[in-house]
Amino acid sequence: MPRLKTIEWGDNSVRIIDQTLLPARLSYCKIDSITATYDAIKTLKIRGAPAIGVAGAYGLYLGMADFPEDRSVTDFLIYLDKNVRYLDSSRPTAVNLSWALQRLRTKAKEISAGKTILQIKQALLEEAHAIFEEDRTNCRKIGENGFELIKEYHTILTHCNAGGLATTEYGTALAPLYIGTERGRIFSVYADETRPLLQGARITAFELNEAGIPVTVICDSMAASVIAAGKVDAIIVGADRIAANGDTANKIGTYSLALVAREHKIPFFVAAPLSTFDTAIPSGNDIPIEEREPGEITDGFGKRTVPDGVAVYNPAFDITPYRYISAIITEKGIILPPFETGISRLTAEN
Amino acid sequence: MPRLKTIEWGDNSVRIIDQTLLPARLSYCKIDSITATYDAIKTLKIRGAPAIGVAGAYGLYLGMADFPEDRSVTDFLIYLDKNVRYLDSSRPTAVNLSWALQRLRTKAKEISAGKTILQIKQALLEEAHAIFEEDRTNCRKIGENGFELIKEYHTILTHCNAGGLATTEYGTALAPLYIGTERGRIFSVYADETRPLLQGARITAFELNEAGIPVTVICDSMAASVIAAGKVDAIIVGADRIAANGDTANKIGTYSLALVAREHKIPFFVAAPLSTFDTAIPSGNDIPIEEREPGEITDGFGKRTVPDGVAVYNPAFDITPYRYISAIITEKGIILPPFETGISRLTAEN
Numbered sequence: 005m006p007r008l009k010t011i012e013w014g015d016n017s018v019r020i021i022d023q024t025l026l027p028a029r030l031s032y033c034k035i036d037s038i039t040a041t042y043d044a045i046k047t048l049k050i051r052g053a054p055a056i057g058v059a060g061a062y063g064l065y066l067g068m069a070d071f072p073e074d075r076s077v078t079d080f081l082i083y084l085d086k087n088v089r090y091l092d093s094s095r096p097t098a099v100n101l102s103w104a105l106q107r108l109r110t111k112a113k114e115i116s117a118g119k120t121i122l123q124i125k126q127a128l129l130e131e132a133h134a135i136f137e138e139d140r141t142n143c144r145k146i147g148e149n150g151f152e153l154i155k156e157y158h159t160i161l162t163h164c165n166a167g168g169l170a171t172t173e174y175g176t177a178l179a180p181l182y183i184g185t186e187r188g189r190i191f192s193v194y195a196d197e198t199r200p201l202l203q204g205a206r207i208t209a210f211e212l213n214e215a216g217i218p219v220t221v222i223c224d225s226m227a228a229s230v231i232a233a234g235k236v237d238a239i240i241v242g243a244d245r246i247a248a249n250g251d252t253a254n255k256i257g258t259y260s261l262a263l264v265a266r267e268h269k270i271p272f273f274v275a276a277p278l279s280t281f282d283t284a285i286p287s288g289n290d291i292p293i294e295e296r297e298p299g300e301i302t303d304g305f306g307k308r309t310v311p312d313g314v315a316v317y318n319p320a321f322d323i324t325p326y327r328y329i330s331a332i333i334t335e336k337g338i339i340l341p342p343f344e345t346g347i348s349r350l351t352a353e354n
Numbered sequence: 355m356p357r358l359k360t361i362e363w364g365d366n367s368v369r370i371i372d373q374t375l376l377p378a379r380l381s382y383c384k385i386d387s388i389t390a391t392y393d394a395i396k397t398l399k400i401r402g403a404p405a406i407g408v409a410g411a412y413g414l415y416l417g418m419a420d421f422p423e424d425r426s427v428t429d430f431l432i433y434l435d436k437n438v439r440y441l442d443s444s445r446p447t448a449v450n451l452s453w454a455l456q457r458l459r460t461k462a463k464e465i466s467a468g469k470t471i472l473q474i475k476q477a478l479l480e481e482a483h484a485i486f487e488e489d490r491t492n493c494r495k496i497g498e499n500g501f502e503l504i505k506e507y508h509t510i511l512t513h514c515n516a517g518g519l520a521t522t523e524y525g526t527a528l529a530p531l532y533i534g535t536e537r538g539r540i541f542s543v544y545a546d547e548t549r550p551l552l553q554g555a556r557i558t559a560f561e562l563n564e565a566g567i568p569v570t571v572i573c574d575s576m577a578a579s580v581i582a583a584g585k586v587d588a589i590i591v592g593a594d595r596i597a598a599n600g601d602t603a604n605k606i607g608t609y610s611l612a613l614v615a616r617e618h619k620i621p622f623f624v625a626a627p628l629s630t631f632d633t634a635i636p637s638g639n640d641i642p643i644e645e646r647e648p649g650e651i652t653d654g655f656g657k658r659t660v661p662d663g664v665a666v667y668n669p670a671f672d673i674t675p676y677r678y679i680s681a682i683i684t685e686k687g688i689i690l691p692p693f694e695t696g697i698s699r700l701t702a703e704n
Binding site: 027199222 | 376377378544547549550552556560563568569570571572573575576577579580582606607609610613614617652657658661662664665666667668669672673
């Protein structure tokens with residue numbers, strides 16, 4: 005259903021949509037080095053937890069592709085570790101990046117005995133392709149599973165962008181809407197604009213509009229009033245990291261939506277692949293929250309909107325405690341409260 | 355304490371700060387007609403419920419000042435009614451505008467018998483001056499009363515601008531902070547930027563910074579996370595209209611703050627003069643909510659941030675139900691729940 009190619013491999017490089025230019029321009033850029041990957045992730049040319057996992061995997065391969073093949077495998081693995089740490093530092097909150105990088109690292113270590121550097125490089129690229137393909141399949145499954153939850157609903161509110169442009173194709177939070185649309189259901193969506201970087205207004209509205217799904221943009225501060233007026237049947241958001249107890253890090257502003265949903269007795273769903281779960285950490289208290297540049301708030305639109313000399317605080321994510329979440333939609337099924345059990349079971353199977 | 359002159363009468367005209375230019379430029383503009391007043395209110399050059407009440411009163415006088423003095427008092431009063439309706443239509447939600455216009459209208463009718471048109475005009479100007487002076491006094495009283503509530507606190511969060519720039523001098527929500535500062539207390543403030551028009555970032559941050567009160571600007575979506583982290587002791591906001599039961603219309607985004615405050619057990623205070631109460635209406639359901647141009651959201655910063663053809667919804671206010679409000683601070687004292695009794699008593703005395 006979504007026709008936009010968020011990320012594609014070809015010609016020994018990655019082609020991505022430069023999302024900082026949306027909605028004014030649908031423009032692609034070519035990434036052919038690990039430093040360009042770091043930059044693209046850091047500056048949000050590519051963003052969305054699953055998409056930066058895929059981009060990170062390809063970027064790590066690109067960082068290793070030129071490693072001299074006459075050197076030792078040990079040196080190769082040391083350099084790989086260094087590159088993993090480098091790329092992983094581009095964005096701290098979404099665990100998918102770290103998960104993808106570790107997956108390539110583990111692959112390299114597992115197969116390194118008796119293999120040439122060329123063969124290990126090839127295995128890294130194949131692993132990156134596998135992550136890409138799994139993301140496509142998993143998001144489609146999230147869509148199918150999520151559709152079962154929302155098929156009786158009409159109007160869905162979402163925050164930030166957890167759509168096709170946050171993944172390889174179907175998205176997470178928006179996947180159930182795409183699947184439903186393929187099956188002839190008509191949904192309409194309220195998209196929070198999502199300050200400071202307006203991923204909702206710029207990206208979610210763009211991709212839903214491209215797909216012919218009616219969307220209305222509101223400011224983040226308007227969601228509560230729209231929900232209080234009875235205009236929203238359910239909220240679905242994505243996630244950047246989910247702790248073992250279900251506490252969920254997602255774009256700043258998610259937590260207050262969850263409070264409003266509970267107050268007005270509408271369901272609040274989180275949609276995410278299993279790669280977003282971090283069962284090594286017990287609760288949201290342990291999730292690192294990225295703090296970004298004040299300029300995103302003070303000069304986000306080309307004109308200074310905060311007086312000089314005034315302090316600004318710009319956390320990029322917040323934590324929604326598990327108790328406000330109605331269900332978590334994954335590729336392996338729906339997890340219902342109490343989440344700890346379901347998360348433990350599904351991630352163990354994975 | 356606040357040194358900015360939001361609105362001043364002189365030379366047969368009103369001088370206001372053009373608040374659309376803040377924080378880049380502190381620029382004054384002169385208003386010498388009723389149409390210029392209408393325009394200044396509609397385009398938010400002057401804004402804030404009490405300030406538009408004062409501006410409206412002077413504007414109505416300006417609309418009547420050139421009325422030919424050889425015509426009948428009856429014609430004068432008919433023309434006055436027409437001008438009242440005209441100015442009152444500039445912004446529908448804040449009741450202070452309507453209240454001030456009706457006050458001038460009532461004055462004119464009361465004294466019209468046996469008076470010349472010149473004398474009635476003079477009485478209108480005096481009434482406008484009285485409204486101005488009462489606003490100064492009342493806001494100072496709100497500050498003194500509110501200070502008693504917050505004197506043990508350190509960090510206050512506010513939304514939009516209910517400061518000196520929303521009134522003639524001390525503000526409503528910010529008045530307790532100014533009074534406290536005069537008395538040597540040190541407060542710090544989180545100011546929600548307040549999309550779409552950023553009155554918090556542009557105006558509240560500006561005036562607090564001018565007054566030397568430490569202020570940190572956050573996006574509206576960040577308030578819940580800042581509160582959840584225990585960084586806020588209390589929330590104080592202004593009001594545009596308060597119904598007989600205490601339901602409060604205020605800038606869009608206020609309602610969700612009230613929900614977050616309750617969840618995290620911090621007090622949520624509303625500060626407003628008695629002219630903001632509309633006891634003719636029983637509850638918030640009956641308060642008209644102004645819907646403003648989509649362009650405020652889509653093109654607010656000079657660059658289009660929503661794709662062409664995508665719907666936008668832009669309500670300027672929301673309703674906070676009385677049950678989320680800890681206390682209402684007025685010039686006549688603090689009203690505690692159940693509000694109905696206190697509101698009825700204080701407004702009857704007025």
